[in-house]
Amino acid sequence: MFSSSSAVQHIQEAALRKIIIFSQEMLIVAKQHEWEALTEMSVDRQKMLESFFEKPIAEHVIENIQTGLKQIMSIDQDIVKLADASRDEATHQLSQLSTSRHAVNEYTNNGVE
Secondary structure, three states: OOOHHHHHHHHHHHHHHHHHHHHHHHHHHHHOOOHHHHHHHHHHHHHHHHHHHHOOOOHHHHHHHHHHHHHHHHHHHHHHHHHHHHHHHHHHHHHHHHHHHHHHHHHHHOOOO
């Protein structure tokens, strides 16, 4: 049978693993450019993190928690890089579309028949 502190440690580590796995799932969604789903997942993960930190962290698991949080932060950095690249690509495509639209307007407005 678990001691009280051992049970708390087990629960906290399991909760953190769940958040890390969820963060990894968020990265997969980001790689698929599913930004709306990612936004919803981000809200859900925020709730998970808030719930996790509502309870005091057992002192003997602090190091494990720090390691887990570093993993989450690393995953978040990867997600941000993907989002930035996607935004840059969308900006580039919009710029090309605008240039094309301008060229068509010039062509049609100059009376070329």
